[in-house]
Amino acid sequence: MIELRNVSVVYPNGAEALKDVSLKINDGEFVFIVGGSGAGKSTLIKLLLKEISPNEGLVLVNGFNLNNLKKNKAHKLRRKIGFVFQDFKLINSMTAEENVAFVLRSIDAPVKWIRNRVPYVLSLVGLKDKVKRYPGELSGGEQQRVAMARALVNDPMLIIADEPTGNLDPTTSWEIIDLLQEINRCGTTVLMVTHEHEFVRHFGGRTIKINEGRVVFDDYI
Amino acid sequence: MKLGSVGYLFKQGLRNIWVNRIMSLASFCILMVSLLLIGFTVLFIININMFIGSVENKNEVIIFLEDDVTDTQIEQMGVKLKNMPNVSESVFYSKDEAFEDLKAQMTDAEFAFTYIEDSPLPDAYRIKVRNIDDMDGTLNEINRMEGIFSVKAPNDFVNILIGMKSFVSVLSAMVMTALVVVCLVIISNTMRASVDMRRREISIMRLVGATAAFIKIPFLAEGVAMGVLAGAAAIVITGAGYSEVAKMFGADISMWSPMGISGLIPLKDIFMPMTAGYILAGAAISAAGTVMSTSKYVKV
Numbered sequence: 001m002i003e004l005r006n007v008s009v010v011y012p013n014g015a016e017a018l019k020d021v022s023l024k025i026n027d028g029e030f031v032f033i034v035g036g037s038g039a040g041k042s043t044l045i046k047l048l049l050k051e052i053s054p055n056e057g058l059v060l061v062n063g064f065n066l067n068n069l070k071k072n073k074a075h076k077l078r079r080k081i082g083f084v085f086q087d088f089k090l091i092n093s094m095t096a097e098e099n100v101a102f103v104l105r106s107i108d109a110p111v112k113w114i115r116n117r118v119p120y121v122l123s124l125v126g127l128k129d130k131v132k133r134y135p136g137e138l139s140g141g142e143q144q145r146v147a148m149a150r151a152l153v154n155d156p157m158l159i160i161a162d163e164p165t166g167n168l169d170p171t172t173s174w175e176i177i178d179l180l181q182e183i184n185r186c187g188t189t190v191l192m193v194t195h196e197h198e199f200v201r202h203f204g205g206r207t208i209k210i211n212e213g214r215v216v217f218d219d220y221i
Numbered sequence: 222m223k224l225g226s227v228g229y230l231f232k233q234g235l236r237n238i239w240v241n242r243i244m245s246l247a248s249f250c251i252l253m254v255s256l257l258l259i260g261f262t263v264l265f266i267i268n269i270n271m272f273i274g275s276v277e278n279k280n281e282v283i284i285f286l287e288d289d290v291t292d293t294q295i296e297q298m299g300v301k302l303k304n305m306p307n308v309s310e311s312v313f314y315s316k317d318e319a320f321e322d323l324k325a326q327m328t329d330a331e332f333a334f335t336y337i338e339d340s341p342l343p344d345a346y347r348i349k350v351r352n353i354d355d356m357d358g359t360l361n362e363i364n365r366m367e368g369i370f371s372v373k374a375p376n377d378f379v380n381i382l383i384g385m386k387s388f389v390s391v392l393s394a395m396v397m398t399a400l401v402v403v404c405l406v407i408i409s410n411t412m413r414a415s416v417d418m419r420r421r422e423i424s425i426m427r428l429v430g431a432t433a434a435f436i437k438i439p440f441l442a443e444g445v446a447m448g449v450l451a452g453a454a455a456i457v458i459t460g461a462g463y464s465e466v467a468k469m470f471g472a473d474i475s476m477w478s479p480m481g482i483s484g485l486i487p488l489k490d491i492f493m494p495m496t497a498g499y500i501l502a503g504a505a506i507s508a509a510g511t512v513m514s515t516s517k518y519v520k521v
Contacts, residue, residue, distance in 0.1 A: 049428065072433065074427075075427075075430045075431060075432050076430075077430075078427075078428060078429065078430035079429075079430035083428060083429075089425045089428065090425070091422050091425055091426075092422075093237070093240040093241075093422070102426070102429060102431075103429045103430065105226065105229055106426070106429060106430055106431040106432070106435050107430065108222060108223050108226050111225060150429065
């Protein structure tokens with residue numbers, strides 16, 4: 001599913017973001033990625049989404065060798081990954097259902113399928129009655145649910161959640177992680193980046209800690 | 222990409238005009254003003270060229286014939302002149318007609334003509350040339366014909382006109398180039414500002430797996446629509462403005478009529494090319510500006 005072999009990333013300003021990182025995440029796992037600010041978590045996410053390329057090493061995701069994947073073909077990889085970010089990354093000029101439908105539109109899905117699938121996924125995340133609302137009309141938790149519906153709508157094999165609870169109150173944060181756990185139980189691999197150790201301690205499971213660009217811990221808690 | 226998706230993307234583009242209405246209004250105004258600037262300059266240039274053309278048509282070359290040319294030779298000359306590509310008009314002016322005209326002009330010297338029975342003047346052809354730039358070549362060709370006594374051409378007039386034509390052409394090219402460059406810079410800056418405001422939206426689209434084409438098509442549709450709207454507004458303003466100027470110009474036409482100018486080119490004669498020019502230029506400039514600005518952010 002995801003494999004990094006001796007991956008190093010150095011930014012143009014000389015900052016070494018990842019140093020000789022090797023790790024493997026199998027299908028169906030739920031993995032927490034933890035680490036302080038500047039540890040290299042975001043760089044790892046950017047690598048997996050092919051926003052940047054490694055200076056050294058090999059990156060394999062969902063059967064794609066990202067070292068060989070051309071930038072103008074990156075959309076093929078991204079269509080197989082769902083993502084959830086701290087700042088929700090919703091298009092403000094689109095309603096909740098339009099944001100979710102955009103993913104299916106971009107892969108030329110049949111209109112009939114979109115009409116059935118989008119309300120279904122929004123109802124799964126508890127937003128059946130708010131499909132016509134714009135992001136600005138929704139609370140933070142609701143916006144994150146829309147983002148989760150968008151991540152799920154294309155039935156991806158992998159969901160990457162980068163600090164999904166960073167902008168949410170504690171109650172909503174627990175709900176969002178519960179939802180991610182539920183998605184994982186259905187067979188989807190979930191990679192969740194967080195700096196909130198409380199969640200890791202509570203939910204447990206495989207945890208990878210990155211510090212100063214290196215994997216310093218990789219085990220089950 | 223399916224046809225349905227293209228329709229969806231075009232609808233998104235049109236919707237974005239309203240969603241981003243402040244920037245849309247700014248782009249619309251900049252586009253319209255640029256189109257008007259270029260449009261009015263083009264209209265000014267084509268009217269100046271028309272004026273020069275009208276004056277050019279006033280040129281007249283008189284070919285005086287030898288006394289001993291026969292009627293057959295005169296006819297042959299007439300045919301040759303008509304067949305010359307640069308001769309637009311040729312009229313035979315007989316010596317008798319010339320004499321009658323002279324007498325009519327010199328009414329106070331009527332007594333002088335009572336002793337002259339036969340016209341002392343030569344037969345002549347009066348011709349007009351199409352293109353005064355080729356006047357020299359045409360005169361050389363005429364001078365090579367047999368039976369020519371002399372050729373009288375308005376050389377000063379031709380030289381002034383040729384000078385004016387080349388001055389107007391160079392000036393028009395310079396003004397148009399400067400205007401187009403300035404307008405393109407202003408338009409591309411406005412478009413870039415407009416797209417800059419939406420770079421977050423573009424980055425999200427990229428992240429969810431949209432292709433570059435999928436992201437660009439709504440921007441393209443938006444650009445084309447804005448260009449067409451700005452073009453349409455420019456047509457209305459130009460039409461109204463031009464009619465007013467033509468009316469003002471027509472009111473004082475007596476000043477210009479001796480030069481063969483009958484006013485500005487009528488609006489109906491230029492309306493179709495003007496409409497097509499505005500719409501096509503507006504759509505093309507706007508679409509190109511938007512897509513080029515978007516490309517920067519669509520690159521992964």
